[in-house]
Amino acid sequence: MNFYAIKAIYTFEMARWWRTVTQSIISPVVSTSLYFVVFGAAIGSRIESVEGVSYAAFIVPGLIMLSLLQQSLSNASFAIYFPKFAGTVYEILSAPISHVETVISFVGAAATKSIILALIILVTANLFVEIHIQHPVWMVVFLVLTAVTFSLIGFIIGIWADGFEKLQLIPLLIVTPLAFLGGTFYSISMLPETWQTVALFNPVVYLVSGFRWSFYGVADVDIAISLGMTLVFMAVALAIITWIFKTGYKLRS
Amino acid sequence: MNIQTSTTAPAVSITSLDKTYDTGFQALRGVDLTIRRGEIFALLGPNGAGKTTLIGTICGLVRPTGGQILVGGYDVLTEFRKTRAMIGLVPQELTTDRFETVWATVSFTRGLFGKPRNDKVIEKILRDLSLWDKRNEKLIALSGGMKRRVLIAKALSHEPSILFLDEPTAGVDVELRRDMWNVVRELREGGVTIILTTHYIEEAEEMADRIGVISNGQIILVEEKAELMRKLGRKYLAIQLQEPIAELPGDLAAMGLTLAETGDELRYSYDSQSDRTGIANLMAALNARGVRIKDLSTHQSSLEDIFIGLLRDRT
Numbered sequence: 001m002n003f004y005a006i007k008a009i010y011t012f013e014m015a016r017w018w019r020t021v022t023q024s025i026i027s028p029v030v031s032t033s034l035y036f037v038v039f040g041a042a043i044g045s046r047i048e049s050v051e052g053v054s055y056a057a058f059i060v061p062g063l064i065m066l067s068l069l070q071q072s073l074s075n076a077s078f079a080i081y082f083p084k085f086a087g088t089v090y091e092i093l094s095a096p097i098s099h100v101e102t103v104i105s106f107v108g109a110a111a112t113k114s115i116i117l118a119l120i121i122l123v124t125a126n127l128f129v130e131i132h133i134q135h136p137v138w139m140v141v142f143l144v145l146t147a148v149t150f151s152l153i154g155f156i157i158g159i160w161a162d163g164f165e166k167l168q169l170i171p172l173l174i175v176t177p178l179a180f181l182g183g184t185f186y187s188i189s190m191l192p193e194t195w196q197t198v199a200l201f202n203p204v205v206y207l208v209s210g211f212r213w214s215f216y217g218v219a220d221v222d223i224a225i226s227l228g229m230t231l232v233f234m235a236v237a238l239a240i241i242t243w244i245f246k247t248g249y250k251l252r253s
Numbered sequence: 254m255n256i257q258t259s260t261t262a263p264a265v266s267i268t269s270l271d272k273t274y275d276t277g278f279q280a281l282r283g284v285d286l287t288i289r290r291g292e293i294f295a296l297l298g299p300n301g302a303g304k305t306t307l308i309g310t311i312c313g314l315v316r317p318t319g320g321q322i323l324v325g326g327y328d329v330l331t332e333f334r335k336t337r338a339m340i341g342l343v344p345q346e347l348t349t350d351r352f353e354t355v356w357a358t359v360s361f362t363r364g365l366f367g368k369p370r371n372d373k374v375i376e377k378i379l380r381d382l383s384l385w386d387k388r389n390e391k392l393i394a395l396s397g398g399m400k401r402r403v404l405i406a407k408a409l410s411h412e413p414s415i416l417f418l419d420e421p422t423a424g425v426d427v428e429l430r431r432d433m434w435n436v437v438r439e440l441r442e443g444g445v446t447i448i449l450t451t452h453y454i455e456e457a458e459e460m461a462d463r464i465g466v467i468s469n470g471q472i473i474l475v476e477e478k479a480e481l482m483r484k485l486g487r488k489y490l491a492i493q494l495q496e497p498i499a500e501l502p503g504d505l506a507a508m509g510l511t512l513a514e515t516g517d518e519l520r521y522s523y524d525s526q527s528d529r530t531g532i533a534n535l536m537a538a539l540n541a542r543g544v545r546i547k548d549l550s551t552h553q554s555s556l557e558d559i560f561i562g563l564l565r566d567r568t
């Protein structure tokens with residue numbers, strides 16, 4: 001293992017983030033607060049509670065998940081796309097580092113950033129509504145697994161994209177809709193029966209459900225299935241990355 | 254591979270290397286090339302000849318489609334950790350992380366290449382390249398020539414034993430060139446192998462031990478510089494006249510003499526390798542005509558002349 005290289009890329013990425021830390025942190029904090037005002041306060045005042053949890057508290061795990069997905073994707077995709085775009089990727093390609101090390105450093109940094117943000121959102125949310133976490137260890141497990149999985153997916157998008165449009169395309173057209181439809185702001189059980197079945201094809205449902213369970217002990221799907229599916233997504237992302245590196249797709253000419 | 258191999262093997266050893274890009278364009282065709290340890294090797298060739306592609310395959314930027322490359326005796330594909338750690342690369346294009354400082358970006362490269370932090374080494378490199386005063390400046394604020402220096406500093410940051418310079422002096426002022434060649438000479442004295450591409454042939458002529466010429470993806474010539482000059486170099490004799498003459502007498506022109514426009518110099522071009530240069534006959538003829546000679550000098554054709562001649566011969 002080239003630990004010096006992993007450390008170099010990881011600290012480089014974190015330093016890049018740190019330089020723009022105010023905008024990296026303020027914007028998610030502001031948007032989360034807005035969600036709270038709109039969904040928590042305005043709508044929440046009309047919905048008493050969902051499965052025994054006040055609506056404002058109910059949406060907290062979903063909101064955190066939503067940011068976690070978006071931030072992981074954009075952090076990781078940008079981190080690898082930008083050196084490609086600027087040409088500085090030559091350095092990484094000519095360095096004595098393996099693909100595994102490259103992924104560990106970029107994905108590790110992206111996941112770290114989005115986890116920090118998730119925690120900041122959690123703290124912000126706590127200002128609006130009191131939150132108790134029933135299974136803190138599981139909460140951290142879901143947080144980390146999801147951050148890593150979506151950072152991996154972001155990494156794939158960053159390698160695949162050959163323009164800024166493509167970089168935005170998948171997050172905008174696929175991931176954000178799936179996140180909104182994935183029970184971020186509601187319980188799947190609130191949907192008509194056929195839609196409940198359809199929802200089960202949405203990967204985000206499993207992530208949100210598992211994460212929410214770690215907070216309140218209530219879930220749309222069984223916690224074991226949630227965990228299993230989360231691991232499956234991670235495995236799929238890893239398989240795609242392995243394939244990309246095996247074929248040298250789009251990185252080395 | 255044992256250690257013995259790695260200390261006695263050539264710096265770079267390439268056999269039947271092919272590269273066809275995804276576009277279907279074949280940029281390298283059966284390249285065979287050996288770079289010796291500690292030499293300065295200049296790779297010359299016109300635009301699009303495949304110089305950057307060749308360097309890319311050795312450094313890990315371009316996937317070869319055929320053939321084999323050994324660096325220090327190790328295969329660049331299967332033992333890339335060993336080979337890449339030995340190599341420093343200064344790319345042709347100026348690509349830098351705009352918002353990083355000089356110090357940070359150079360230190361970053363050292364880590365990337367698997368070396369522990371060493372501020373002394375970085376400081377020496379920055380001082381040698383006259384970058385020390387700029388160490389805390391952001392790259393975006395540097396001029397092109399300064400960015401070039403930074404790229405060189407990055408390539409040297411992990412103390413490589415093989416250095417690739419892909420057109421290091423393109424668009425660079427005299428001062429930087431001088432700094433750079435001083436650094437290159439010092440590196441060579443320290444045993445570093447240097448491979449450079451350049452369009453400035455006088456640079457290759459001045460710096461290189463050996464010269465390779467690539468054209469259309471094929472190495473068409475590899476030669477010791479001195480040998481190349483000797484073999485292909487034509488010399489000419491310049492004869493300064495005491496009084497200018499208006500026209501060259503016909504029989505003198507037939508001997509291969511030409512008159513310079515100014516009318517006060519005659520030129521005689523000959524092959525310095527041949528047994529009979531014809532100079533003695535020429536002198537006799539001049540003497541017989543009563544041409545009075547002020548001075549004589551011989552000149553050797555430059556690499557540029559040789560190079561142009563080579564490429565012309567092939568087309």
Ligand SMILES: Nc1ncnc2c1ncn2[C@@H]1O[C@H](COP(=O)(O)OP(=O)(O)OP(=O)(O)O)[C@@H](O)[C@H]1O
Nearest residue numbers: 253274276278280299300301302303304305306307
């Ligand atoms: N990524 C690529 N895809 C397709 N063709 C390429 C690619 N990179 C280079 N080529 C082609 O391969 C040929 C060799 O390019 P290369 O950059 O190696 O030339 P060069 O000798 O370095 O030229 P120059 O002196 O202009 O730098 C050129 O015809 C170029 O158009």
Ligand SMILES: [Mg+2]
Nearest residue numbers: 304305306345
């Ligand atoms: Mg080139």
